[in-house]
Amino acid sequence: MIEINLLLIFIIIAAIAAIELKDLLSSVVAVGVAGFGLVISFLVLKAPDLAITQLVVEILCLIILIRATIKVDLPFSTSGRWLVNTIVTMVFLAVFLICGYKALLNLPSFGNPVMKTSVFYLDETLKNIHATNIVSAINLNFRAYDTLGEATALFAAAIGIMTILRKKGRLTKEDKENESK
Amino acid sequence: MQFIPLLIILPLGAAFFISLAGKNKDTVCDIFSTVITFSLFALSLFFIFTAKTYPGTLVYKVGGGGLPGGIVLVLDGLSIFMLTIINFIAFIINIFSINYMNRFSAKYKFYTLFMLMVGGMNGVVITGDIFNLFVFYEVASIASYALVAFGTEKEELEASLKYTIIGVVGSLCILLAIAFLYAYTSSLNMADISLSLAQNNLNSVVIFISVLFIAGFGIKSAIVPFHAWLPDAHPAAPAPISAMLSGIFIKSLGIYTLCRIFYNVFGMSSGLSHLFMFLGALSIIAGGLLALGQSDIKRLLGYSSISQVGYIILGLGIGSPLAITGALFHLFNHSVFKSLLFLNAGAIEYATGTRNLEQLGGLRTKMPVTSASSLTAAMSISGIPPFAGFFSKLLIIAACIKSGYIGYGILAIIGAIFTISYLLKFQKYTFFGQLKEMNKNIREVPIFMKFSMVTLSLICIFGALAIMPKAAGYFLKPAQESLTRTIKYADLTTQVLYEK
Amino acid sequence: MNQNNGMSLIIKTITRLLIGFILLYGIYIVLHGHISPGGGFAGGFIIALSYILFMLAFGKEEILKRVPEGMISFLESLGALMFLAIAVLGFFGGYFFSNWLPKGIPFKLLSAGTIPVSNVALALLEVSLGLFGIFLVLVLLKFTPPKKEK
Amino acid sequence: MLTYFLCLILFCVGLYAVLRKRNIIKMIIGIVICEYAINLFLILFGYRMNGRSPLYSPNQEITSMVDPLPQALAMTAIVISLATTALLVGIALRIYEKYGTFDITKINKLKG
Numbered sequence: 001m002i003e004i005n006l007l008l009i010f011i012i013i014a015a016i017a018a019i020e021l022k023d024l025l026s027s028v029v030a031v032g033v034a035g036f037g038l039v040i041s042f043l044v045l046k047a048p049d050l051a052i053t054q055l056v057v058e059i060l061c062l063i064i065l066i067r068a069t070i071k072v073d074l075p076f077s078t079s080g081r082w083l084v085n086t087i088v089t090m091v092f093l094a095v096f097l098i099c100g101y102k103a104l105l106n107l108p109s110f111g112n113p114v115m116k117t118s119v120f121y122l123d124e125t126l127k128n129i130h131a132t133n134i135v136s137a138i139n140l141n142f143r144a145y146d147t148l149g150e151a152t153a154l155f156a157a158a159i160g161i162m163t164i165l166r167k168k169g170r171l172t173k174e175d176k177e178n179e180s181k
Numbered sequence: 182m183q184f185i186p187l188l189i190i191l192p193l194g195a196a197f198f199i200s201l202a203g204k205n206k207d208t209v210c211d212i213f214s215t216v217i218t219f220s221l222f223a224l225s226l227f228f229i230f231t232a233k234t235y236p237g238t239l240v241y242k243v244g245g246g247g248l249p250g251g252i253v254l255v256l257d258g259l260s261i262f263m264l265t266i267i268n269f270i271a272f273i274i275n276i277f278s279i280n281y282m283n284r285f286s287a288k289y290k291f292y293t294l295f296m297l298m299v300g301g302m303n304g305v306v307i308t309g310d311i312f313n314l315f316v317f318y319e320v321a322s323i324a325s326y327a328l329v330a331f332g333t334e335k336e337e338l339e340a341s342l343k344y345t346i347i348g349v350v351g352s353l354c355i356l357l358a359i360a361f362l363y364a365y366t367s368s369l370n371m372a373d374i375s376l377s378l379a380q381n382n383l384n385s386v387v388i389f390i391s392v393l394f395i396a397g398f399g400i401k402s403a404i405v406p407f408h409a410w411l412p413d414a415h416p417a418a419p420a421p422i423s424a425m426l427s428g429i430f431i432k433s434l435g436i437y438t439l440c441r442i443f444y445n446v447f448g449m450s451s452g453l454s455h456l457f458m459f460l461g462a463l464s465i466i467a468g469g470l471l472a473l474g475q476s477d478i479k480r481l482l483g484y485s486s487i488s489q490v491g492y493i494i495l496g497l498g499i500g501s502p503l504a505i506t507g508a509l510f511h512l513f514n515h516s517v518f519k520s521l522l523f524l525n526a527g528a529i530e531y532a533t534g535t536r537n538l539e540q541l542g543g544l545r546t547k548m549p550v551t552s553a554s555s556l557t558a559a560m561s562i563s564g565i566p567p568f569a570g571f572f573s574k575l576l577i578i579a580a581c582i583k584s585g586y587i588g589y590g591i592l593a594i595i596g597a598i599f600t601i602s603y604l605l606k607f608q609k610y611t612f613f614g615q616l617k618e619m620n621k622n623i624r625e626v627p628i629f630m631k632f633s634m635v636t637l638s639l640i641c642i643f644g645a646l647a648i649m650p651k652a653a654g655y656f657l658k659p660a661q662e663s664l665t666r667t668i669k670y671a672d673l674t675t676q677v678l679y680e681k
Numbered sequence: 682m683n684q685n686n687g688m689s690l691i692i693k694t695i696t697r698l699l700i701g702f703i704l705l706y707g708i709y710i711v712l713h714g715h716i717s718p719g720g721g722f723a724g725g726f727i728i729a730l731s732y733i734l735f736m737l738a739f740g741k742e743e744i745l746k747r748v749p750e751g752m753i754s755f756l757e758s759l760g761a762l763m764f765l766a767i768a769v770l771g772f773f774g775g776y777f778f779s780n781w782l783p784k785g786i787p788f789k790l791l792s793a794g795t796i797p798v799s800n801v802a803l804a805l806l807e808v809s810l811g812l813f814g815i816f817l818v819l820v821l822l823k824f825t826p827p828k829k830e831k
Numbered sequence: 832m833l834t835y836f837l838c839l840i841l842f843c844v845g846l847y848a849v850l851r852k853r854n855i856i857k858m859i860i861g862i863v864i865c866e867y868a869i870n871l872f873l874i875l876f877g878y879r880m881n882g883r884s885p886l887y888s889p890n891q892e893i894t895s896m897v898d899p900l901p902q903a904l905a906m907t908a909i910v911i912s913l914a915t916t917a918l919l920v921g922i923a924l925r926i927y928e929k930y931g932t933f934d935i936t937k938i939n940k941l942k943g
Contacts, residue, residue: 001834001880008837008871015841015864019848024856031860038867045874046884046897048718050905052710054870056726057913061863063733064814064920069856089851093843103389104835107364111880114367118877118898120249126887130784131715131793134885134896138903139720140799142250144778145243147799148768149304149316150907151806152193153323155761156297157914158813159200160327161921162754163290164341170332171286186777194765201758245776312904319911326918335929342922342935346858349915350849353865356908357842360869363901364876718886722910788889814917 001111004044011037024069032062049135185241185254187224188264188307191217192300196293203289211279214292218272218299225264229655232261238670240309248370255309255372257670258659262509263306263437265656266516267429271299274428277524277633278421280626281531285331285419294331298324298425302433311359311446312369318355318434322348322401325430329418340417344410351400351407358393361386375446375671387447394442395456402435404494405464408487412471415483416536420527423479427486428520432512436493445663445670449500457498462592464491469599473606478526478536481607482519488596489515489562495593496577499584506653506661507576513657514569514644518558521637525555528630529611532623538607543616547623550631552612554638559608561641563601569644688738696738703731707804714800715793721803728804729811753812760805767799834875842868855923855933859916866912870905877901 011034018030035058042051108114121138131137139147195217203210232239239256256264275295282288301321308314326348330341363369365386366377378387396407403411411431415423443449468488475481493515496508528551529544530536545552561568564575574597581590625631647656663670707727714720736744774781785792845868848861877898885899927933 004875005834005837008834008841011867012837012841012844015844015867018860018864019844019852019857024854027857027860031863034864034867038871041871042874045878046882047874047902047905048884048886049720049723050870050874050902050909052719052723053726053906053909056723056730057909059730060726060733060811060814061913061916064917065856065859068920068924086851089847092850093847096846097839097843099385099389099392100839101836102385103361104832104839106384106386107361107835107876110832110834110875111878113364113877113879113898115879115898116367117249117369118367118900121899122885122896124250126787128784129780129793129796130787131796132787132887133715133717133720134887134899135718135902135906136715136720136796136800137793138250138899139906140715140796140803141780141794142244143252143313143903144768144799145252146313146316146903146907147803148189148193148764148778149313149320150910151761151764151803152196152297152300153316153320153911154806154810154914155197155200155757156294156301156320156323156327157918158754158757158810159290159293159297160323160918161813163287163294163327164330164333164338164918164921164925166287166333168286168333170284170334190765190769190777194762194769197758197762197765200754201762242776244771244778244780245774312907316907316911319915323914323918326922330922330925333925338922338926338929342855342919342926345915345919345922346849346862349862349919350846350865352915353862353869356869357872360872360876360901360904363873363904369900718884722906787887810917 004041007037007041007044011041025066028062028065028069031065032058035062047135049133183241184224184227185239185256185307186243188221188303189300191221191224192296192303196296196300199289199296200293203292205289207283207288210289210292214296215272215275215279217296218268218275221299221303222265222268222272225261225268228256228261229265232256232258232659233655248373252313253309253370254307256307258661258663259437259440260306260663262513262656262660263433264303266513267299267302267306267433270428270516270520271295271425273633273636274421274424274520274524276629277424277527278419279629281421281527281630282419284531291328291331291419294324294328295422295425297321298328298430302429306433306437309371310369311362311371311374314371314438315352315355315359318401318438319352321430321434322352325422325426328422329414329426331419331422332417337417340413344414347400347407347410351397353397354393354400355397358390358397361390361393365390371441371446372671375448378447379671383450391443391447391453395439398435398438398442399460400435402431402439402490402494403464403487404435404460404490405467405487406460408464408468411487412480412483415486415523416477416479420479420523420530423482423527424520424523427483427523428516431486431490432493432516436490436497436512439494440497440664444497454498454500457494458586458589459498461491461493461495461498462589464488464494465596466491466592466599469596469603472603473599475603476538478529478538478607478611479523481538481603482522482526485522485562485600485603486515486519488600489519491596492574492577492593495589496580499577499580499586499589500665501580501584502661502665503576503583504580505664506648506657507573507580509657509660509664510569510648511573511577513647514561514573514641517637517640517644518562518570521554521558521634521641522562524630524634524637525551525558528626528634531626531630533620538610540617541611541620542614543612544620544623545612547616547620548612548625550625550634554634555612556608557638557641559604561644563604564597567645568641569647570641572645572648692738696734700731700735703734704728707731711800711804712797715796716788721800722807724800725804725807726811728808729814732812733814748812753809756805756809757813760802760807760809763802763805764799767795767802771795835872838868838871838875841871853934853936855926855935858935859919859923862919863912863916866908866916870908873901873905873908 014034021027241254304317326345400407472484496504561570564571710719711724771779780794782794845864882897
C-alpha cells in the first residue's frame with residue numbers, strides 16, 4: 001500500500017502549510033487541500049460512503065471558513081517567551097509520539113483487522129435487513145441510537161449558534177416594558 | 182424495563198418540541214419543561230425501586246439487536262444513583278430558572294439547550310456502549326458550550342471560547358482512545374471490552390489508552406492540571422447553568438465516566454489508584470488556595486468546586502468500600518450544596534446586580550430566605566457535624582487513615598480548613614456587616630426561586646439520613662457495590678444479554 | 682431580479698440551468714442511501730450546497746427572501762422530531778428503534794424497512810443545517826467590526 | 832506500521848497548532864486537522880488487505896470486505912466534528928465582532 005503512505009505524506013505537508021502560512025485565506029485553502037487528500041485516501045481505503053460525506057462536509061466547512069476570513073488581515077504576535085513555549089510544546093509532542101508509537105506496535109498490523117464484531121454485520125445485513133449498503137444499515141438500523149445522538153448534536157450546534165448570534169443577550173428595563181405593553 | 186428509553190425520549194422530544202413551537206410562549210415553555218423534568222425525576226425514583234426488586238442489572242437492547250451488533254443500555258446501581266441526582270437537580274434548577282431567566286432574551290432557546298443537556302447527561306449515564314457514550318457526551322458538551330455564552334457579552338464569549346477549545350481537545354483525546362480501543366479489542370460494548378481486556382496482559386496500548394481517557398475525562402471533571410476552563414466558564418454562565426455545570430455536569434461527564442471506565446472496564450491497578458489519589462490531593466489544596474483569593478462570588482465557588490471534586494477523586498483513588506461510599510456520598514452532597522450556593526449567588530445577583538464581594542454586605546435583613554439557605558449550604562459544605570457534608574468528609578478521611586495513607590488524610594483535613602475559611606469569607610462579606618447605601622432598596626427574590634432554594638437546603642439538612650443503613654440499601658449501597666465488584670459488571674451484563 | 686446583485690449574467694444563467702440538476706442529484710442520493718453509497722447526510726448537504734451556489738451567484742438578498750430564518754429552524758426541528766418519531770414508532774416492533782416496516786426485496790428502492798424513511802428525516806436535518814451555515818455567514822458578515830488602531 | 836505512524840504525526844501537527852498558535856482561526860484549523868487524523872485512523876484500523884468496499888452487488892459472490900463498523904463510526908464522528916467546528920466559528924466570529932481581532936493574546940478580559 002505505497003499509495004496510502006504517499007497520500008498521507010501529502011496530507012501532512014498540506015497540514016503543515018495550513019498552520020504555518022502567514023495569510024489566513026491561504027491557510028484555509030491549504031486545509032481544503034488536506035481535506036481533499038483525505039477524500040482520496042478514503043476512496044483508496046474502500047470507503048465510498050465516507051468519501052462522499054467528507055467531500056460535501058469539506059466544501060461546506062471551506063465556504064464558512066473562507067467567508068469568515070476573507071476580509072480579515074492579521075498581524076501575528078510573537079510573545080516574549082516564544083522560543084521557550086515552542087520547545088516545551090515540541091518536547092511534549094515528541095513524548096506523545098514516542099508513547100503512541102510504542103502503543104501502535106501492539107495493535108494488529110495494517111491490513112489485518114480482528115473483525116470480531118463486524119462479521120455479524122456482514123452476515124446479517126443482506127439476510128435480515130435486506131439493505132445492500134452495509135454502512136447505511138449500521139448507521140440507521142443496528143446502531144441507529146448513535147445516529148439519533150449525532151442528529152441531536154447537530155441540532156444542538158444549530159440552536160447554539162442561533163443563541164450566540166442574538167443581537168441582545170440581556171433584556172433591559174425598556175425591553176421589559178415594551179414587552180408588557 | 183420497557184421504560185428505560187424514556188429517559189432519552191422525554192428530554193430530547195421536549196427539546197425538539199420547544200424549539201418547534203415555543204417561540205414567544207414563555208409560560209407554556211415554563212410549564213412544559215417543568216413537567217418533563219419532574220417526570221424524569223419520578224422515573225428515576227421508579228428505577229430505584231425496580232432495581233431493588235429485580236436482582237442484578239437492568240439491561241435494554243435498543244432495536245432488539247442484542248450484543249454482537251446492537252447497542253445496549255445498562256442500568257446498574259451507579260447509573261441509577263447518578264440518574265437520580267441528575268434529574269432531581271435538573272428539576273430544581275428548572276423551577277429556579279422560571280423567574281431567573283426572565284432577564285435574558287429568547288427564553289425558549291434556553292429551555293431547548295437545557296433539555297438537550299439533560300438528555301445528553303442521561304444518555305451518558307445509561308449507555309453500555311463506549312462510542313454511544315462519546316456521542317451523548319458530545320451532545321451535552323455542545324449544549325453547555327452554547328449555554329455558557331448565553332448572555333453574549335464580551336466576557337461570556339471569551340469564557341465560552343476558552344471552554345470550547347479545551348473541551349474539544351478533550352473530546353479528541355477520547356475519540357482517539359476509542360479508535361485505539363476498537364482496533365485492539367474489536368468491540369465497542371463496555372462489558373465485552375472488559376472481558377477481552379481481562380484476557381490480555383497490561384501493555385503499552387492499554388497504558389496509552391488510559392492516559393488519553395484520563396486527559397479527556399479529566400478535562401470535564403476539572404481535576405487540577407486540566408482545570409483551566411472551569412473558573413472562567415462557571416462565572417460567565419447564567420446562574421442556573423453554573424449550578425447545573427458545577428452540580429451535575431462535571432460529575433456525570435467527568436467523574437461518572439472515569440469511574441465506569443477505570444473501575445468497570447479497565448480495572449483499577451495500584452499505579453492508577455496512586456495517580457488518582459495524587460491528583461485528588463493536588464486538586465483539594467490548589468483549589469482551596471486559589472478560592473481564598475477571589476472577590477467574585479461565582480469564581481470563588483468555581484475554585485471551591487475544583488477543591489471538592491478533589492475529595493471525590495481522592496476517595497475513588499483509595500478504592501476501599503468505605504472510601505468509595507464516602508466519595509459517592511460526597512458526590513451527592515456536593516451536587517446538592519454547590520448547586521444551592523450557585524443559586525444563592527444567582528439570587529444575590531438578581532437582587533443587587535453585582536457579584537463582587539466588596540460591594541455587598543448586610544444582606545441578611547433584606548434577603549432572609551437566601552441568607553438562611555446559603556448559611557445551611559455553607560455549614561454543610563464545610564463539614565459542621567449534623568449536616569451531610571460532615572459525614573462524607575469524615576468517611577473519606579477515615580478511609581485514608583484506615584488504608585494507611587496518613588499524609589493524604591492530613592491534606593484532606595487541611596483542605597477542609599480552607600473550605601471553612603473561604604466560605605466564612607463569602608458569608609461575612611455578603612450577608613453580615615454593614616448594608617451598603619446602593620443596596621438600600623433591594624427586595625427578596627420571587628417565589629419560584631425561593632422554593633427551589635428552600636427545597637435544596639432541606640435536602641442539605643436531612644441529607645445525612647441517606648447514609649443510614651436502611652436508606653443506603655436503596656441508594657448508596659448498590660452504587661458502591663457496582664464499583665467494588667470489578668469484574669461483576671461485565672459478567673452481569675453479558676449474562677443478562679445472553680439469557681434471552 | 683435585480684441585475685446589480687451577485688455575479689455576472691453568464692454565471693447567473695448557468696446557475697439557473699444547473700441548480701435543478703444538483704437538487705435532483707441530492708434527492709437521488711438521499712433516496713438510494715440503502716442501496717448505493719451516500720445516504721441522508723451526504724444527500725442533504727448536496728441539496729444545501731445547491732442553495733449555496735444560488736447565494737454565491739445571486740447575492741444575499743435573494744436567498745434571504747426565499748428562505749427566511751424561521752423556516753430554517755422550523756425544518757431543523759421537524760427533521761429531528763421526525764427521526765425521534767421513527768425511533769419511538771419502533772415500539773410497534775417491540776423495541777425502541779426496532780426496524781418494524783416490511784423489509785421488501787433487496788436491491789429495490791422500497792426495501793430495508795425504516796432505513797429510507799430515516800434517511801429522509803436526516804436529510805431534512807442536514808439541509809437545514811447547510812442552509813443554516815449560509816445564514817451564519819450572512820448575518821455575521823453584516824456586522825462591521827470595530828476599527829483597529831493599526 | 833509506517834502508515835499508522837504517519838497518521839499519528841498528522842494528529843501531532845494538528846495538536847501543535849491548537850497548543851501553540853495564538854490565532855483563533857489557526858486553532859480551529861488545528862482542531863480540524865486532528866479530526867482528519869482520527870477519522871483516517873478509524874478507517875485504517877478497519878482496512879483489510881485487498882478487501883472490497885462494504886456494498887453488496889447483485890449476482891456476485893461475497894468475498895473479503897473491509898470492516899464496515901469503523902466507517903459508520905467515522906461517519907458519525909465527521910458529522911459531530913462539523914457541528915463543533917460550526918459552533919466554534921460562530922463563537923469566533925462573534926468575538927471578532929466584539930473585540931475586532933482573532934488574536935487571543937489581545938482578548939484578555941478574564942484573568943487567570
